[in-house]
Amino acid sequence: METPTRLQENISAMVDNELPESEVELTLAALSEPEGLAAWRIYHIVGDALRVHQPEVELSAGFAARLAERLAAEELPGSPGADAAQQGSATATVS
Numbered sequence: 861m862e863t864p865t866r867l868q869e870n871i872s873a874m875v876d877n878e879l880p881e882s883e884v885e886l887t888l889a890a891l892s893e894p895e896g897l898a899a900w901r902i903y904h905i906v907g908d909a910l911r912v913h914q915p916e917v918e919l920s921a922g923f924a925a926r927l928a929e930r931l932a933a934e935e936l937p938g939s940p941g942a943d944a945a946q947q948g949s950a951t952a953t954v955s
Contacts, residue, residue, distance in 0.1 A: 870890070871890065872903050874900075875904060
């Protein structure tokens, strides 16, 4: 059985025309569910927003590499480290 995360990854890959043919039928079935349809819509909205925005200035050399490095260092939402960091910042804010 596919996990919800895996189905969302498949929906994302389908939006990007990168889904393997062997995964299409299961992914199409997920689109009949409210969560799958919501994910489909969100991925399309995000894709549209990314394609529309074109920076008016040139990005500095190495920008993409620096951004990728910073993103890799970020805690994923729902991960144990992110939960602890969020609780720590909430405690610091309250005190």
